Amino acid sequence: MNTEITNTSTEAKPVLGEVYLDALKLHQGNDELRPWMKKPFYVKDLAVATDAHTMIWLDKNLVDGLEECDRPNPSIVTDSMPKEINENFTIDVEKIKDAISKIELVDDFNIVGESIKCSECDGDGEVEWEYENWTKDFDCPKCDGEGYKSSETRVKNGKKVIDPGFQIDIKQSRFSVEMILKLLKTQEILNAKEIVLCYQIRPNAPYVFIIGEAKVLCMPMQKIDEDKVVVNLA
Ligand SMILES: [Zn+2]
Incomplete structure (x- = not known):
């Protein structure tokens, strides 16, 4: 008996626009200080993403639904793209x-936990102690001079x-x-x-x-x- 099943075109193929979006997202940044880099965007006739070390761009018509570049003077982005071709x-x-x-x-x-400063010494690890009319900085009694209530640690994830x-x-x-x-x-x-x-x-x-x-x-x-x-x- 022939048990072979012919696959008739039900195989999931990625939608092309999503493919381009995935490629853009691969190059987006994650720097809190540069939020405009944290997602792909349009500038002029291009769809662009950058993390400041790499930058990818393609025709804006290939990708739907992006927003215009959200930084002052967005033409700086396109100005930094070499237009010349001098290699093959x-x-x-x-x-x-x-x-x-x-x-x-x-x-x-993996980074586990987070670093939280001691509320008594605000991370300094020292506080001012007073004896009669003398004062001196010594280890903070609340955190034993650590300065932090908890710290992040690096843990092997296997x-x-x-x-x-x-x-x-x-x-x-x-x-x-x-x-x-x-x-x-x-x-x-x-x-x-x-x-x-x-x-x-x-x-x-x-x-x-x-x-x-x-x-x-x-x-x-x-x-x-x-x-x-x-x-x-x-
Ligand atoms: Zn403390």
């Missing part, structure tokens, strides 16, 4: 993945993550593995065939990559730790 260098993604797979994994931590200290050289610049993993993730989300470097001028200036419909700007890091470099794409 296809990134060897397999070589990068291979190098990253050899990086040792380290323990991942997961292993790639040691974020490693780096990857592309052309004349150096990038954190974390940033390159973000590029690979962007490629995966957008289901893009390749990652192509299209712009770079000097070691400490932005690099721009084309990934499917998107462009992604990455800021290189200082080239200091030679022994932390796991692969070099020249």
Whole structure:
């Protein structure tokens, strides 16, 4: 008996607009001091997201429902995007993945609890003591000089993550593995065939990559730790 079942198009495919939104969100910031970066936004004819280290942009018609950029002088955002194309260098993604797979994994931590200042000494750990007509600063009796009623602690969560200290050289610049993993993730989300470097001028200036419909700007890091470099794409 033939028990083979033919799948007739019920497989869930992601809606394209959501795919673009996911790619944007991957690059949004989480800095409380820069709330405008905490979600994707429109500027001029683009949908954009940035965390100040990377920035992604694509045609605004590809993504519905964003709001206009909520910062003063939003054209600063588009002004910082290099318009020129001066490179056509296809990134060897397999070589990068291979190098990253050899990086040792380290323990991942969760932050547990929160740091709450002692109400008596307001975090100083010392208070003024008085004896007859003498005064002197000594350990706060309420917190025993700790200054805090409770403190946050880092607790291993059992997961292993790639040691974020490693780096990857592309052309004349150096990038954190974390940033390159973000590029690979962007490629995966957008289901893009390749990652192509299209712009770079000097070691400490932005690099721009084309990934499917998107462009992604990455800021290189200082080239200091030679022994932390796991692969070099020249
Ligand atoms: Zn105290």
